[in-house]
Amino acid sequence: MAKTAGGSGALESFSYDDAIVRLFATATILWALVATLVGVIVAVLLVMPSATEGVPYLTFARLRPLHTNAAIFAFAGNAIFAAVYYSTQRLCKARMWSDVLSRLHFWGWQLIIVLAAATIPFGITQSREYAELEWPIDLLIAVVWLFIFGGNFLMTLIKRRERHMYVALWFYIATIITVAVLHVFNNLCVPAGWFKGYSVYAGVQDAFMQWWYGHNAVAFFLTTPFLGLMYYFLPKAADRPVFSYRLSIIHFWSLVFIYIWAGPHHLHYTALPEWASTLGMLFSVMLWMPSWGGMINGLLTLRGAWHKVAADPVLKFFVVGVTFYGMATFEGPLLSVKSVNALSHYTDWTIAHVHSGALGWNGFMAFGMLYWLLPRIYQTKIWSDKLVSLHFWTGTIGILLYIIPIYAAGLMQGLMWRAMDETGNLMYPDFVETVQSIVVLWWLRVLGGLLYVAGVCMLCVNTLMTWFGRPSTYEVPVYTAAPLSKSYRDSKPETKDDEYKDVPMLDLGKGMSVWAKMGWHRRWERLPVTFTILVTIAVVSATLFELIPTFLIRSNVPTIATVEPYTPLELYGRHIYVSEGCYNCHSQMIRPMVAETKRYGEYSKPGEFVYDRPFQWGSRRIGPDLAREGGRQSSFWHWRHFENPEEVSPGSVMPSYRHLLDSELKFSAIAPHVKAAWHLGAPYSDDDLHNTEEVAYKQAERIAAEIVSQGGPANTMDRQAVALIAYLQRIGVDLFKTPEPEAADAEGGEDLAAEADADVADNAAPTESSAR
Secondary structure, rough: EOOOOOOOOOOOOOOOOOOOHHHHHHHHHHHHHHHHHHHHHHHHHOOOHHHOOOOHHHHHHHHHHHHHHHHHHHHHHHHHHHHHHHHHHHEEEEEEOOOOHHHHHHHHHHHHHHHHHHHHOOOOOOOOOOOOOOHHHHHHHHHHHHHHHHHHHHHHHHHHOHHHHHHHHHHHHHHHHHHHHHHHHHEEEEEEOOEEEEOOOOHHHHHHHHHHHHHHHHHHHHHHHHHHHHHHHHHHHOOOOOHHHHHHHHHHHHHHHHHHOOOOHHHHHOOOOHHHHHHHHHHHHHOOOHHHHHHHHHHHHOOHHHHHHOHHHHHHHHHHHHHHHHHHHHHHHHHHHHHHHHOOOHHHHHHHHHHHHHHHHHHHHHHHHHHHHHHHOOOOOOOHEEEEEEEEHHHHHHHOOOOOOOHHHHHHHHHHHHHHOOOOOOOOOHHHHHHHHOHHHHHHHHOOOOHHHHHHHHHHHOOOOEEEEEEEOOOOOOOOOOOOOOOOOOOOOOOOOOOOOOOOOOOHHHHHHEEEEOHHHHHHOOOOHHHHHHHHHHHHHHHHHHHHHHHHHHOOOOOOOOOOOOHHHHHHHHHHHHHHHHOOOOOOOOOOHHHHHHHOOOOOOOHHOOOOOOOOOOOOOOOOOOOOOOOOOOOHHHHHHOOOOHHOOOOOOOOOOOOHHHOOOOOHOOOHHHHHHHHHOOOHHHHHHHHHHHHHHHHHHHHHHHHHOOOOOOOOOEHHHHHHHHHHHHHHOOOOOOHHHHHHHHOOHHHHHHHHHHHHHHOOOOOOOOOO
């Protein structure tokens, strides 16, 4: 930086750091290809589970979270950073505060992505949706996101040369602050080793925290930064100003305050307190208007420029992207309504909804931004405009071919699961029937995914050829601007005596007219630190209104006297269940609906989950619910089920887990899990804590003996399958135990015990297999 003249008002010269934009843009394109390719592989594995038989880290259950992490944090994340680094410098008339921090951010984020790819397929996971990474990586994310990226961004705002912060910067601030809060508080845990941590939350509270995080990760990682992208790049591409400044203010603050409340709508009809899910539904419905306000603001920015859309493929990407945003933000509140959610939850309808937003809104906005950026950051013409148009049409058809069959599949699942005949019995009692009825629709999804990947390949080719046409040395323009003075006085102070001076109206009305002009917001836009604090207050205050009652009111999670912590072997079996990704296909939450209780048994109670860290309620059913799996099948049945699912459940799409029958169970590895659970409040005995291996081995011997007595192989007590069987045989049985009289009196559990005894006869007999 250099000053062109002396004195306090001297102009300063500066240049923009487009090299960091090129790095993030390149990473965006590469990870887009990886994420979409893995998505297609996952879709194929769902209909051809034997395609990777014998390779445990290439199953659907292990690769599915890898795909979601790659799509969200690798592809969309790098697109966000490319947009932020390009637009922030120009909106602030300042180079990023630190080139070193910019590079640390880039390489640190790529390291996080590589670590995710190196851990998730190998079963190192928290099993928390969109937050699967274990605690050492979580710490790295916090440092890279908050201190490196956030610090560099905030210091750039403070050192800017443009007085007012443009609307895109508001959304970037909200993104950085809220994602940091969400990430830190959702991932608090007690380590049980370098590759395993146990959440400080359990059961109902854990589910609440996860979907407070999960829903708002979508809100503040996949929505607000892309709205910032929209507010900057769409007007640039259309060469038109944003339609309404006031609407952007309403849009921003409404989203920031309302979005944070909406997470509990993911937990309708579960063991979450009714008031919490109802509150989530109400705020989700309220999101309808501000979300559509943003969509309207984006589309009406094109007023007078619609003729350009027909000729400019970049604008086509933006128009379709904003349209998908409107569709997704219409459907989201719709799915939050309890009567609709009762049909849609756990079905592929949710999958179609998520992908319409991810592929249409996030994907197309990123592609439009990239095609607009490439000629500017490579300082040459785009290699092929026709290939850009072909990408647009191929991608659009691919999205439609993906989501339409999956919407149909979701409706079929929901209707078949609840279908009952005139005698009050289930019309489709075998869960596999519902799976087989939609396999052909899953194949259509594969075709749609392939078309979308083909579009990404076109982007890769176009980028590579454009890069080849770059100049040998990039031109680095130098700009000049005056630094901001320390004092500032608005040239148009707000008064209530101007427009309505002679109008006969109340002073209150005149004051409201001044407020409606939103000059007060113009003052906030001059104060980045104050603005950041206000956003933080809006997010945290809304969060506390939900969290405090849920965590402090004991009646929200009534205890059940018969619910005890898992034995050491069962706890380790649960760890295997999580590592294998079983939560991606099976839920453990029976909702209080007639069809569900007939299919699975007594509905789930909040007190059953007090030792579940993390909770395993699930968000999708590719296989049946397992909340009452304990005792339904023999131990040898489970052994055979792991070895060859089709043998015991014809038509199943579950892959073989034969490796669990061969892998050694290391009893010495169980103790850290037990100690972590004990530190978190599980009442283990001294024997469990100090003789963990012996206690676990004795239970393993009992299960191995059961397998032999039921016609199975001998000497299986040291196989991982035995630990997993121990866990499966434990799920859901505590509710039906008879408590000791003293325990029942002490905990006030007599009524619950009596209710459980009354239902035990109806729930003890098997009703269906546990195969997918």
